[in-house]
Amino acid sequence: MHKRNAIQRNFLDHVRQLRTTEQIGFFIVFLLLVGFVTVGAHFQWQSILRDKKSYIELIGQSKIGQLESWYDSQLSEAKELPASPVFIDIVAQAIEKPSSQNLARIDDYLRPILRSYNYADSAVLTPDFHVLVSLTQLAESNCPEVCEEISRKDSLAPFFTTLHLTSPYGKPGFHLVIPLVKDRQKAPFAYVVQTFFAGDYLYPMLARWPGNEKTGETLLLERTDDMVQVLNPLKLVNISAFSLQVSVSDKNAVEARAGLGQTGVMVGKDYRGKRVLAVVNRVPELGWTILSKMDYAETMSSWIPTLVIIIVFFFVAFAAILAGSYVLFSTRALSASRSRLELLQRTERSEALLSAILEHVDAPVVIIDKSSAIQFSNRAFKEHFNDILPNDLKALQPSLDKDAGVLSHKLELSDVRGKALQLYVMPIHILLEKQESLFGYVMRDVTELESALEQVQRLNRDLAQKVEAQTKRILEANEELRTIASAISHNLATPLRAVESFSELLETKAYDQLDAETSGYVLRIRKASANMATLTDDLMTFLSLDSIVLAHDEFNFSLAAQDITSDIIRRSPKRRYQITIMPSLKVHGDGALLKTALRNVIENAFQHCSDNTVASIEIGKYGESGIFVKDNGIGMTSDEINSILKPLSKTETENYVPGLSVGLTITKKIVELHGGSLEIESELGKGTTIRFKF
Known part of the structure; x- marks a missing residue:
């Protein structure tokens, strides 16, 4: 105990023996450290709170965005039913004559929609709320909640009911009511009621927490x-x-x-x-x-680790202040004498090093006084001029302006052997404290360098002429190739449209007169002409990519993927789909070209998925700024991957239909134009993953 008190008094005595300015300095440093840590802790607390508020707000916006996206897609599909004259006539006939055949026609029309959108039930109600058709009978579509909201809203546009416990099983759910109006009537003649169970999409979406x-x-x-x-x-x-x-x-x-x-x-x-x-x-x-x-x-x-660090830092700072005062007082006298000794030693060492360096460098160096008497000259100067100062050097006076810098002068001098030397001379003004100033000249021999430089310049001129001529020939060849390909594509377009139009006219007007085999031939003609037209369009796109000036706007891959997949679903509504799109996949680039690249990948994925299975497509984020498109198609081998990425590649394998391909080549080139790369990973029978890396 006494020993510890003695050590503490010894530290405090050293602090008291410091100069007043040093004590004030230590105290100010201590206050600054404490203040800095306190302010840093405050801002760290505010930063954590602000980040967490932004984080929770982003989660809320994500949930709202998912709901709004789902809501818009459902209403968009719902608006297509009232606009279909075929469906309106089917429902009207079934209400007028509710035969099993008419009811089956409604079932055939609504069941693909029910499967595509995963409805719990699809039903048709008469104006007096009687159930005309119920596809699954998992919910009562004419329950009191539905009837009450139809009567209360009295709307001709589709709308959603409130969330409630649906009958007869008491499952939480809600309904999408689609009024059907015929011949511009003011009141609906029927209602389509699509039932959703909240446990199928809404509750799982709300339960997912991203962090x-x-x-x-x-x-x-x-x-x-x-x-x-x-x-x-x-x-x-x-x-x-x-x-x-x-x-x-x-x-x-x-x-x-x-x-x-x-x-x-x-x-x-x-x-x-x-x-x-x-x-x-x-x-x-x-x-x-x-x-x-x-x-x-x-x-x-x-924030807890930050608080612990602050406390530890406070004690460390206090201990450092006491230790610093002790060290400062104890070493002041020793440091002063040691500094003088070290300064003397460094001066002697510097002089020795400078003499050794100047003596062994190839550049001639000479130092003279005001009377032009040589005070120092190195070995290189003596070899060229002995100890004689050339008269041309005397005319070069160094600038006395410190801000002017060191200027070089090019001189041609003759050495003691009469050899002409090309020299760059830098005059230096050397100021010495309480002594006469000196003048120095540092010379660099560039005789061989000037000769080599002249030869290099001559070779560069010859090479530039050859490169310019070769570049001109390459550009002319590329332009000629692009012109020929463009002419071929344009000349193919007109006959292809004629073949497609006349084959369509033949199929339409002579449909009843053609047997099954002939109809198949006509269909194959139409498909072949359509494929050829697509190929010519892709070829024109591929040829024009090099001349396009890229836009630099924000592009939303998620929204583009929704548009593309919705278009594919509308074209093939009878297929089964499972589509997963990660929201807010954004990059900066040319939106039209990036959407073309994404469409080629997605359509290729759907094209090579089996019709007998659920076509599964997943679109998400890859790395910091890339995306991926993953499918469950038939997959590819490494040879097939290398083939489809080449322009006009001919795919003749057991997995792909024979033909020429440009689509993925266009996608690869668009991604490369944006400074990225395209990666394909595939396994036969398990699907393909294509990654856009930006």
Whole structure:
């Protein structure tokens, strides 16, 4: 104990023995360190809080974006049914004459749509709400909730009902009601009711939390009178859908504040009574409120290591101040004498090194005084001029302006043997403290260099002429090739359109007169002409890529993929699809070309998926800025991959139909024009993955 007190007094004595300015300096440094750490901790806390708020807000926007995308796609499909005269006539005939044949026609029309969009049930109601057709009978399409909303809204446009427990099995779900109007009538003559079970898409989408937070949870809320109803099952507590209600009078509950209309990021308590960080967004089209939240304690847990570091740093800084004062006082005298000794030693060493360097360099160096007497000359100077200063050097006076820099002068001098030398001379003014200034001349012999430079310049001129001539020949050959290919493509387009038009006319007008074999021949003619037309268009696109000036705009791969897959589904509605598209896949580039590249890949994927299986396509993010397109098609070998990436490659394998291909070659070239690369990974029987790396 006494020893420790003695050490402490010894440290404090050294601090007191420091100069006043040094004590103030140490104190200021200590305050600055503490202040810096305190301010850094504050900004670190604010940064963590701001990042977590942005993070939770981004999660809420992601949920809203998924719902809106799903909502828009459903309404887009729903608007196509009333616009179909064929379907309107089928329903009208079935209402007028509800025979099994007419009802079966409705079933045949609606069942592919039910499979494509994964509806729980598709039904047709008469104007008095009687069920005319129900495809699955898993839900009562004329339940009181549906009838009440049809009567209340009295709309001619498709709309969604509220989320409720559907009859007869009590599953949470809702309905898409599509009024059917015939001959510009003011009232619908029938209703198509598409039923969704919330457990098929809505609840799993809400339950998925994109981060690693264990307390992350999303609630679907709806206000009824003075209560806020939770419409989805809970993740953190085993409570089923429609089983939890929160009173709007509880001002501290984030669910109640959301029910009162507040939106955005907020901090409060949830239904468990725990403090949470939450974000609230509205879905006005469906009347829902989306609340995404996570525990506040988990949000701020990343600040604990920072607090520990601050405490440790405070004690280390205090110890460093005491140790620094002791070292400073103890070594001041020794440091002063040692510095003088080291300075003397460095001066002597520097003089020796400088003399050795100047003596062995090939550049002549000479130093003179004001009377032009040589004070120093190295070996190279003595070899060329002995100890005689050339008269031309005396005329070169160094500049006395420090800011002017060192100027070089080119001189032609003769050495003691009479040899002409080409020299670059740099005059130097050497200032010495309390002594007469000196003048120095550093010379560089460039005689051989000048001769070699002249020869190189002559060779460069000859080479430039040859390169220019060769480049001109290559450009002319490329332009001639592009002109020939363009002419071929244009000349093929007109006869191809004639073949396609006349074959279509033959199939239309002589359909009843052709047997099955002849009809097959006509169909093969149409397909071959269409493929040839596509090939000529692709060839023109491929030839024009080198002359296109790329745009540099933000391009959304996710939206483009939705448009392309929707177009493919409309063209082949009888196939089964499973499509997964990651949202917000964005890059900067030429949107038209990038969409063409993506379309070629997606259409190639669907084309080589078996008709007997579900065509599965997954589009997601690869690396920092790339995307991938993965399918479950027939796959390719390495030889097939190398073949399809070559222009006009001829694919004649057991997996691909014989023919010429340009599509993936165009995709590869578009990606390369954007500074990226195209990678293909495939396995026979298991599918193909194509990656866009930017």
